[in-house]
Amino acid sequence: MIGKVVWITGASSGIGEELAYAYAREGARLVLTARREDKLNAVKERCLKYTKECFVFPADLSSTDHLQDLVQRVLQKMGAIDILVNNAGMSQRSLAKETPLVNDRKIMELNFFSAIALTKLILPVMLQNQSGHIVAVSSIVGKFGFPMRSAYSAAKHALQGYFESLRAEVKADHIKVTIVSPGRVKTEVSKNALTKDGTAHGQMDAGQEKGMQADVCAKKIVKAIKKGKKDVLIGGSELLMVYIYKYLPSLYYNLVTKISSK
Numbered sequence: 001m002i003g004k005v006v007w008i009t010g011a012s013s014g015i016g017e018e019l020a021y022a023y024a025r026e027g028a029r030l031v032l033t034a035r036r037e038d039k040l041n042a043v044k045e046r047c048l049k050y051t052k053e054c055f056v057f058p059a060d061l062s063s064t065d066h067l068q069d070l071v072q073r074v075l076q077k078m079g080a081i082d083i084l085v086n087n088a089g090m091s092q093r094s095l096a097k098e099t100p101l102v103n104d105r106k107i108m109e110l111n112f113f114s115a116i117a118l119t120k121l122i123l124p125v126m127l128q129n130q131s132g133h134i135v136a137v138s139s140i141v142g143k144f145g146f147p148m149r150s151a152y153s154a155a156k157h158a159l160q161g162y163f164e165s166l167r168a169e170v171k172a173d174h175i176k177v178t179i180v181s182p183g184r185v186k187t188e189v190s191k192n193a194l195t196k197d198g199t200a201h202g203q204m205d206a207g208q209e210k211g212m213q214a215d216v217c218a219k220k221i222v223k224a225i226k227k228g229k230k231d232v233l234i235g236g237s238e239l240l241m242v243y244i245y246k247y248l249p250s251l252y253y254n255l256v257t258k259i260s261s262k
Contacts, residue, residue, distance in 0.1 A: 183235020
């Protein structure tokens with residue numbers, strides 16, 4: 001991994017931040033992107049304890065019209081991208097019937113379209129080099145629906161379908177695609193989740209509080225990428241829901257309708 005260029009989005013906190021540290025320890029040349037430049041610079045300083053190169057490119061990824069300029073600047077600086085980790089995203093805490101369409105669009109823009117737009121802009125360089133690895137950080141609710149997550153789950157389902165299709169298309173070009181679906185990870189994601197009125201949820205979910213530590217999750221993601229895994233689940237006992245949904249759908253429907261939506 002020494003000398004490989006790794007671009008991580010959503011790198012200012014949570015899983016993205018820990019991925020930055022994990023790849024820094026591997027000696028990667030890092031590109032970090034998120035909205036909060038001050039947070040990114042703090043992450044950068046820690047990364048530079050382990051690697052020689054770490055560059056910050058702050059951006060609001062939900063504004064996809066400006067991504068071409070961002071990509072041009074990154075490529076001008078780095079030359080190429082070996083691993084693109086599409087990690088930026090936001091969660092949701094609102095009932096579908098109470099969620100205005102503007103919120104659905106906001107979640108889809110960041111969680112789905114930003115990853116697609118960035119991938120489309122990086123892909124030509126990977127195709128030219130006949131190498132590269134694209135990573136999409138999804139969620140276990142990209143495998144099944146879940147109360148209070150309608151738009152979030154929809155965006156993650158969309159990621160799953162898009163990157164599975166892309167994987168099949170670029171295999172002959174020696175480009176790998178890994179979809180990562182974490183379960184409960186102890187980050188600020190529930191606190192920052194979008195509520196029906198467009199404000200942050202501001203609370204740590206009980207399940208999130210007991211979730212896997214973000215650094216542990218990041219190490220597992222890096223390991224999966226190294227192994228060229230196509231689709232990987234990361235988490236604890238909550239991963240059982242994926243298999244219940246797949247093999248015991250009646251039990252899944254019974255369980256999911258009993259989950260509190262308050």
